[in-house]
Amino acid sequence: MSAVPRRCTTSGLLAMLLGAMLVLCAPTAPARALVVGMSDQQTDSWPDPRLRALGLRHARLIVPWDAARSEPERVQAWLDAVAAQGFTPHVAFQHRRGEDCRTTSCRAPSRSEYRDAVAAFLARFPQVTTYTTWNEANHRAQPVVNLPERVAGYYEDLRELCRKCTVVAGDVLDSGGYVTWLRRFLAASDTAPRLWGLHNYGDVTYGRTTGTDRVLATVPGSLWVEETGGIVTLRSGGRETLRTDESRARDAIDRAFAIAADRPRITRMYVYHWRGGFGDSFDAGLIRPDGSTRPSYGALAGNLAELRSRTGPAVPGTRGRWSKLRPAQLLLRLACRSSDGVCSGRVRVTAATRSRSGSREHRKLITTRTYTSRSTKRVVLLRITVPASLRRRVRNAAKRALVVTVRPAKPRGSRKVLRRRLTRPR
Template identity: 50%
Template structure:
């Protein structure tokens, strides 16, 4: 086994972590175009083996770039993480992070860590930590994002807003405003790589994307999807619907196997490993899917409700999900 890291995430990192899977796995009828899907149950769904008849022919494995979504700077100095050979990482930050001292400090630490490790950063903006329900004006958003870009000029890959359709975001009922944020970011950084959409595969996301696309003034080349529901329910419904709903390249900007989530997904590390392997099956199901970011590195404690960590909370690497990922990456 690779080396171990016994450090725990800092209080700052825990405060700012964004476990995106929570809402979608708890929602009834999540996934697809909002017309169906499994709801919340009191026991974990039986994870039958994925059937090859439900997915399209896999694309060549070599084209897929694999990254890690994680809020903790310590992850990117961990020997066990570095042994995987992952060279792309995703961070979720408040759109106004530069005006909040403690969040700016966290981002400084994270950026220093990925730079030292030679890892390419991808930043997704989201709601303010100070005013989480506030939908900023286009001018306020543009000014705040410009401040971020001045402080971190190395970052050239962005999502204008993380999980625009999630109930935790003020953009949930404002797809037109979410589209305007994308256009504003494109205007100030025409040479950047920008990911549009970045939606969660929950009920109604196709309708949300329809309004979002209609409001755009620019033409995105890359679209982002968080396919937690498909991955952990071993299905293709949401992923297929997303591919039909948008043109061009697709990134799975958050994905991964859930070790536990409340009563719906009791702790099951073997099921988590199977879901992680299935995440790659979904990624390989279309040549349009070119990148995926797994979430996240450290596991949670026994009292925590949500856990998608690839390794244990103390950094040890006994989890089957870590071993499964190492094997998958070696074969690619």
């Protein structure tokens, strides 16, 4: 049963009103580069050359609130693993290991217990300077699901204990009463926090933006998407509650970047997680249990490349590959990154080849096509039949690439030339 929100004190009411004014009256934030990181619990993920190839520099770990005393060796091993690969750590606290308030008894720590445990963590692991007060606090598995006022107190204690640290205040999942939870947190806060966390799996899985937009409308300041990703399978009680679908997971990665693309208050985003396990209840791994890459890995790599090219939301995320069923067909995938999911324009597709390394590049036009996406279908798939003579040229080339010239009409944008890797056709 959900707890009834307590009556606001005068100071709490003023804090809530101040938070609302900051949301409504703050000037539009200037555009800034989105920082992307990886959230993963395992120590053996970080040395994988495929992860290193993504160029990420931020790593997120979820630990029990009493981890400094209950599992310091586990935390140290993870910190050592990420440090060895040049990642900056971010730690989020949550319930004790083995607790799940849906199935077992659980208890939220008192403020003094939380404060003592966090002080011990700070003393033991001084290399960590980025924290989340409580992970996915509105989830039914968490003992603080009905205690946003308690978490607001934790936040004040954590900030006081580490004034040099970056601290995420309320971190919620985009389901259930997340807006009410955040409003109660704000009402209980002595200050209006300026950094918040969201796990927007609902938005990216089901092709909507309402969860993200409602959080942005509720809280002031910046938003970190602390977990997002492509859910491949959900299982509960031995049965699938979300059927296995790697294509859906790939599309979810595209949507995550699309949602963040033109919302400048979203300044960081962590993708969860690296590798799925056989029979996992929650599998959003970019890597299959057998070690092979999933399509969602390619989606992440492609979106990161787009992000670094600073094309903006007008130019869709672009990738090309050969069809497995029709060898003569090239599949060009365009993922709209506009907030409303509506993109249109024209693309010119060219094959670029070199007969040998160092030789002059030869370019041959394949086709010129239009594209149009809509809010319910952000991804456009162009099926392009390539003449046999050109396929032979591409197949025999020492070097090959796809050059895509995009002329966006909606949203309006400038012409952009994108170069994409092209595999050898069959």
